[in-house]
Amino acid sequence: MITLKINDKSVKVTEGTSIFEAAESIGCKIPALCYHRDLSVYGGCRLCIVEIKGRAGFPISCATPVEEGMEVLTHTPEICELRKNIFDLIIAYYPFECQLKCDSCATNKICELRQLAEEMEINELKFVPIARQGEMDDSSLALKFDSSRCINCGRCVRVCREVQHVGILTPSRRGPATQVSTFMDKGMGNVDCTGCGQCLLVCPVGAIQENFEINQVLAAIADPKKHVVVQVAPSVRFTIGEEFGEKAGVNLEKQMVTALRKLNFDQIFDTVFSADLTIMEESAEFIKRFTEGAKLPLISSCCPGWIRFAEDHLPELKDNLSTCKSPQQMFGALLKSYYAEKKGLEPKDIVSVSVMPCTAKKAECMRPEMIENGIYDVDYVLTTRELASMIQSRGMHLPELPEGKYDAPFGITTGAGLLFGVSGGVMEAALRTAYELITKEELPKIEFDDVRGLKGIKSAEIDIKGTKIKVAVANGLENSWQLLKHADDYHFIEIMACTGGCIGGGGQPISRDPDVLQKRKNGLYKDDKNMKLRKSHKNPAIQQLYKEFLGHPLSEKSHHYLHINADLQSPFIPK
Amino acid sequence: MPEHKYLKKFIEASPSGDFANLRKAVEYGRDKCLNELEISGLVGRGGAGFSTAAKWKFAWNSPDVVLICNGDEGEPGSFKDRYILENGAFLLLEGLLISAFMLNSSEVYLYIRDEYKDALEAFHKCLDDNLDLIVWYCEQVNPGFELKVVCGGGAYVCGDETSLINSLEGKRPHSRIKPPYPAEKGLRGLPTIVNNVETLSNLPLIIRDGGEKFSSMGVEGSRGSKLICLSGNVEKPGLYEIEMGKITLEEIIYTLGGGCPNGKLKFVIPGGTSTAVLAPDGLKIAVDYGSLRKAGTSLGTGAVIVADESVDALDAACNAADFFMSETCGICFPCKEGNRQIDHLLNLIRQGKGQESYLKLIQDVALTASCAARCGLGQSCGNMVTSLIDKFRTDFVGAKL
Ligand SMILES: Cc1cc2nc3c(=O)[nH]c(=O)nc-3n(C[C@H](O)[C@H](O)[C@H](O)COP(=O)(O)O)c2cc1C
Numbered sequence: 015m016i017t018l019k020i021n022d023k024s025v026k027v028t029e030g031t032s033i034f035e036a037a038e039s040i041g042c043k044i045p046a047l048c049y050h051r052d053l054s055v056y057g058g059c060r061l062c063i064v065e066i067k068g069r070a071g072f073p074i075s076c077a078t079p080v081e082e083g084m085e086v087l088t089h090t091p092e093i094c095e096l097r098k099n100i101f102d103l104i105i106a107y108y109p110f111e112c113q114l115k116c117d118s119c120a121t122n123k124i125c126e127l128r129q130l131a132e133e134m135e136i137n138e139l140k141f142v143p144i145a146r147q148g149e150m151d152d153s154s155l156a157l158k159f160d161s162s163r164c165i166n167c168g169r170c171v172r173v174c175r176e177v178q179h180v181g182i183l184t185p186s187r188r189g190p191a192t193q194v195s196t197f198m199d200k201g202m203g204n205v206d207c208t209g210c211g212q213c214l215l216v217c218p219v220g221a222i223q224e225n226f227e228i229n230q231v232l233a234a235i236a237d238p239k240k241h242v243v244v245q246v247a248p249s250v251r252f253t254i255g256e257e258f259g260e261k262a263g264v265n266l267e268k269q270m271v272t273a274l275r276k277l278n279f280d281q282i283f284d285t286v287f288s289a290d291l292t293i294m295e296e297s298a299e300f301i302k303r304f305t306e307g308a309k310l311p312l313i314s315s316c317c318p319g320w321i322r323f324a325e326d327h328l329p330e331l332k333d334n335l336s337t338c339k340s341p342q343q344m345f346g347a348l349l350k351s352y353y354a355e356k357k358g359l360e361p362k363d364i365v366s367v368s369v370m371p372c373t374a375k376k377a378e379c380m381r382p383e384m385i386e387n388g389i390y391d392v393d394y395v396l397t398t399r400e401l402a403s404m405i406q407s408r409g410m411h412l413p414e415l416p417e418g419k420y421d422a423p424f425g426i427t428t429g430a431g432l433l434f435g436v437s438g439g440v441m442e443a444a445l446r447t448a449y450e451l452i453t454k455e456e457l458p459k460i461e462f463d464d465v466r467g468l469k470g471i472k473s474a475e476i477d478i479k480g481t482k483i484k485v486a487v488a489n490g491l492e493n494s495w496q497l498l499k500h501a502d503d504y505h506f507i508e509i510m511a512c513t514g515g516c517i518g519g520g521g522q523p524i525s526r527d528p529d530v531l532q533k534r535k536n537g538l539y540k541d542d543k544n545m546k547l548r549k550s551h552k553n554p555a556i557q558q559l560y561k562e563f564l565g566h567p568l569s570e571k572s573h574h575y576l577h578i579n580a581d582l583q584s585p586f587i588p589k
Numbered sequence: 590m591p592e593h594k595y596l597k598k599f600i601e602a603s604p605s606g607d608f609a610n611l612r613k614a615v616e617y618g619r620d621k622c623l624n625e626l627e628i629s630g631l632v633g634r635g636g637a638g639f640s641t642a643a644k645w646k647f648a649w650n651s652p653d654v655v656l657i658c659n660g661d662e663g664e665p666g667s668f669k670d671r672y673i674l675e676n677g678a679f680l681l682l683e684g685l686l687i688s689a690f691m692l693n694s695s696e697v698y699l700y701i702r703d704e705y706k707d708a709l710e711a712f713h714k715c716l717d718d719n720l721d722l723i724v725w726y727c728e729q730v731n732p733g734f735e736l737k738v739v740c741g742g743g744a745y746v747c748g749d750e751t752s753l754i755n756s757l758e759g760k761r762p763h764s765r766i767k768p769p770y771p772a773e774k775g776l777r778g779l780p781t782i783v784n785n786v787e788t789l790s791n792l793p794l795i796i797r798d799g800g801e802k803f804s805s806m807g808v809e810g811s812r813g814s815k816l817i818c819l820s821g822n823v824e825k826p827g828l829y830e831i832e833m834g835k836i837t838l839e840e841i842i843y844t845l846g847g848g849c850p851n852g853k854l855k856f857v858i859p860g861g862t863s864t865a866v867l868a869p870d871g872l873k874i875a876v877d878y879g880s881l882r883k884a885g886t887s888l889g890t891g892a893v894i895v896a897d898e899s900v901d902a903l904d905a906a907c908n909a910a911d912f913f914m915s916e917t918c919g920i921c922f923p924c925k926e927g928n929r930q931i932d933h934l935l936n937l938i939r940q941g942k943g944q945e946s947y948l949k950l951i952q953d954v955a956l957t958a959s960c961a962a963r964c965g966l967g968q969s970c971g972n973m974v975t976s977l978i979d980k981f982r983t984d985f986v987g988a989k990l
């Protein structure tokens with residue numbers, strides 16, 4: 015332990031801690047823009063300068079480790095003045111509409127410039143604004159990048175490289191024209207971007223955003239000829255409240271259903287249902303491969319960010335990927351077939367909308383293998399944030415809405431399906447079902463603690479009546495990359511592109527709370543525990559679907575609607 | 590290229606020799622050589638004037654030290670390294686070999702800016718001419734020795750040692766956060782010593798004459814001779830070698846350089862565009878690191894640029910501002926945005942759209958960059974502009990505001 019003084023206050027921290035973190039630990043917040051706790055130190059914004067007794071100049075606190083007996087000052091008048099100047103210089107070269115007129119700004123909720131202006135008590139800008147040109151990169155189906163808003167803090171570059179092992183974002187151009195871009199300015203849609211949106215989550219100013227599809231959805235709802243159906247992913251209910259000031263991890267499912275009704279969606283379904291369906295198919299696939307001695311490990315395929323990464327970086331694992339579509343796409347396929355038939359609707363008149371924690375799903379639904387005869391399984395994907403803003407723009411305050419209920423025939427769901435929202439959840443849900451299908455006996459303990467938690471890589475050995483099955487789980491693509499170097503050591507692997515799984519998805523509310531994933535995760539596991547049904551194969555609605563329509567898992571019909579039969583590696587087709 | 594004028598030590602020491610100095614160094618052994626270097630009091634000629642022996646001591650006991658000779662010479666007005674490369678390549682080569690021997694370094698780079706084609710050719714010719722000696726060196730003195738000559742891409746910031754290392758690694762040339770300093774962790778994480786061309790060219794002299802003799806020249810903190818690149822409005826521009834601390838700036842300009850040919854002297858940039866200018870009343874100042882520092886400016890690389898009264902201070906400031914804005918590496922906010930702001934404000938003033946308050950703003954930016962920027966480029970970008978404003982306010986305010 016090292017003892018130092020920060021603003022005359024004694025602090026004890028472990029060796030290697032930076033001054034910045036040491037200050038944070040005693041509630042002394044030093045302004046910063048390029049610093050991010052999960053990323054390497056960048057040292058670009060220079061806002062976190064401090065004074066250290068006996069040392070010349072103004073070292074940056076994020077890059078300076080604490081030393082025994084150090085005396086640090088963080089907010090002297092001189093430092094504050096320098097910080098104001100730096101901040102003011104940033105705003106001087108920011109889009110003209112900014113100039114800290116935050117009330118009229120679309121990104122004001124998340125903008126750290128605004129927060130800093132408040133913290134630093136900036137009420138007047140002294141430098142002269144300089145006109146700035148930027149380009150909008152809208153080549154990606156998932157995200158768009160407005161370079162005129164980018165302050166070059168490098169967080170997105172680092173998250174993409176360090177956390178996601180993708181590295182498509184890079185500083186480009188020279189000197190004053192330096193800006194973040196993609197290889198040869200090809201655009202995010204034309205390089206190996208997975209669409210995971212982790213870059214968006216760390217961007218302090220909202221320069222990267224999802225491709226908004228709110229207007230298309232509203233137009234479909236307004237069209238009397240269209241039957242607009244919406245499905246909501248498991249994790250959304252635990253996070254959407256944050257956009258309304260609720261605590262993270264509070265389940266607002268029932269209020270959300272009411273909101274969707276008020277938004278005039280014709281039918282409201284729960285993706286947890288198709289998550290249960292995914293488990294039926296995927297565990298059947300696993301059992302088949304395992305008993306037939308076919309190619310293992312089986313690797314989950316429900317995360318489109320991961321699928322895209324695998325195509326670009328690990329094509330050799332192609333045959334290990336489960337052929338199951340993701341729950342979103344399975345649901346979409348059912349809506350345009352089984353459901354259409356049941357309701358006597360033409361598939362082309364159904365508009366299938368999904369609300370997802372995920373930006374990659376915006377691109378997933380446009381993949382050629384997700385389209386049949388011009389009919390898309392899913393037509394539009396909204397992020398959690400987009401739904402929240404639709405609700406807000408109707409003047410509704412979500413937490414105060416009355417409770418509503420999902421529609422039949424997909425209204426019954428299980429805790430297993432709910433677990434899809436968190437890293438390790440697909441694995442646990444699949445094991446709950448596989449165990450019982452293999453042994454025909456009841457699982458002695460339903461929780462698989464080894465695959466739970468926010469660790470980047472988790473593994474476990476499961477004893478299924480004498481047969482040992484080795485499973486592993488990774489979240490975040492760098493972790494996944496590391497894990498998959500040893501793919502052959504396992505029988506079954508779950509991969510989620512986002513940190514923590516979908517609770518940390520690129521479509522989730524942007525939070526600066528370091529514990530937010532923990533809170534979201536806890537909420538989710540708590541609700542699994544409270545569910546009446548906790549195993550997918552025990553879901554009566556699922557059983558009925560097989561009886562009425564699909565036959566049995568891995569049947570021909572299942573394969574047609576619920577699995578990917580085409581070769582991956584196919585290019586995206588823009589709508 | 591102006592021909593050389595007052596060059597003494599360098600040319601004397603630079604016959605196409607037989608490596609006598611190198612042989613002597615080998616005889617001495619590395620520790621005795623370091624001792625001589627320490628006694629000599631040699632400080633770096635790349636701008637900062639940091640003690641060479643002190644720098645080397647940081648890496649003295651490390652294995653796998655990388656040695657980089659910095660020939661990027663991007664400072665406007667500086668052409669001394671080019672002169673050495675073109676006319677005294679042997680001296681540099683011998684200096685490099687002695688240094689590599691002393692530092693136990695088998696991985697050595699000479700980083701030359703891309704524009705220096707003749708210099709590159711001259712150095713290559715020198716290598717060819719001395720192949721036998723180099724073979725002997727590789728076999729007998731420094732087995733595994735490899736010298737790589739690398740051309741930079743032309744960015745000024747590549748001259749900064751950490752940016753240079755990034756550039757050598759094939760990365761974007763932006764500075765690294767210090768500490769760790771390169772001597773601790775540089776190229777590929779290895780301890781790395783970066784020295785200027787002129788600095789290393791002094792080594793053969795120190796070995797030949799002994800540290801004592803070297804340090805008898807010059808004054809405390811500025812031992813030995815220094816190459817001065819005299820340019821601008823002077824009668825006899827060119828390269829001069831001076832004994833530091835023993836000649837004033839005025840003498841350099843008038844006695845050696847012959848003064849301003851057409852008109853009166855207005856100001857002098859003593860050490861390149863990153864140093865503060867001196868007005869005529871400030872020229873009676875000894876030219877050495879300490880004296881110039883005390884006068885609020887710096888000897889820098891020794892690029893003395895003379896401006897006569899035909900030069901408008903605002904124009905000169907615009908020029909410097911444009912240079913720094915264009916050459917920022919773009920990573921840190923005070924430098925990138927600060928230089929953009931200074932350039933913008935000066936241009937507004939030039940276009941007659943300025944206000945007097947802008948001058949204060951420029952000073953605020955310069956102060957911010959000097960305190961908070963990440964590397965020397967940003968830290969020194971405002972020196973020339975603010976000193977011009979201080980000394981020639983009327984050029985800024987007068988007609989334009
Ligand atoms: C922006 C910038 C440009 C520089 N350019 C050069 C250069 O062209 N040549 C050089 O030798 N040193 C240059 N330096 C200084 C180097 O970083 C380094 O201090 C020097 O090469 C060390 O050598 P020395 O100790 O022999 O002077 C520059 C520094 C900065 C910040």
Ligand code: SF4
Pocket residue numbers: 157173174178180181182183202206207208209210211212213214
């Ligand atoms: S969406 Fe993901 S892969 Fe694409 S740039 Fe952002 S972090 Fe990288």
Ligand code: SF4
Pocket residue numbers: 163164165166167168169170171194213216217218219220221222
């Ligand atoms: S896009 Fe956002 S995160 Fe990326 S460099 Fe720009 S401001 Fe930073």
Ligand code: SF4
Pocket residue numbers: 209210316317318319320371372373374375510511512515516517518519520521
């Ligand atoms: S982990 Fe979830 S939110 Fe993230 S890309 Fe995958 S499916 Fe989308």
Ligand code: SF4
Pocket residue numbers: 746763764916917918919920921922924925962963964965966967968
């Ligand atoms: S001071 Fe300028 S050149 Fe140096 S790191 Fe900062 S932006 Fe780059």
